[in-house]
Amino acid sequence: MEYALYLGCTIPLKMPHFEFAFRKIADILGMTFKEMEGASCCPDPVATQSVNIDTWLTIAARNLCLAEKMGLDVMTICSGCFETLKTTKVLLEEDPIAKARVNRVLKKIGYDYKGTSNVFHFVQQCSQDEMLEKIKNILMKSLDNINVAVHYGCHLTRPSKILRFDHPEKPESMDKIIRALGGKSVAFAGKLECCGFCARLQEEIGFKLVEDKMTELKELDEDVDVMISVCPACCGQYDRKERLISRKTGKDLDIPILYLPELMAIAFGVEPVKLGLNNRSVRPKKLLEKLKI
8 A cells, every 4th residue: 555655854854864764664565655745844743732723733734635635645654743643634523613724724825625634653554464474574683582662652642532543551563563573572661651852841850751761671670672662752852861861870771762663674684884873872782782783
């Protein structure tokens, strides 16, 4: 099935190595896309709607209009983009008055939002049974000795009534992909905790949330080799703050944070040097050594 690929702005502009990893694994898995020419920021699911929800809905609806003109459903590679676009679709389906307000604005620039394109996150497609079998067959470097902590974050699973990404309290989609790669998804109490990125007005909250989760992972009976996420904000939050917390507290927090497609690409035989794995605060040196790469 072909999709309209929505990249958002954070990944292409700030984390292009994430986009590279996704495109590599998508090509290997035979996923097909068309580029969404003219797409803008989604916009982000927190700040913009807090200021003016109609502006938020209108910008998101314009992006969805691009996919409608292409006659395709949307695939996102960022959790925040997924939340914004999926929430917009659901809210405008449920509220025809809001939809009319949005279309009055869109009409001025030649758009008419109809609601015909669905919105997916790539994890939803990669965790389907058929795709999991394909992953197993393509695998070149099994993660059979690797312990992986999966971080779902907030924007994939909440609000569950709208997003319907997975079970809101026991999501399994990313865990299935890790197991298909041969790895072990470790169980831990703080698995569904927020990363704290959006608590920027009270930075100490974000530091506390990162410290709590990473400390828990370090204290597990089994060594955690890597934590994975599909949210660029979460990836950046843990990567930057983990190192800062280590310096401040003396705790040995050194678990690398990877974007899920990066780990998939490693397992598919992509050379780590091409993935820009050194471009982060906590480098996955020990992980690569354990994989004998």
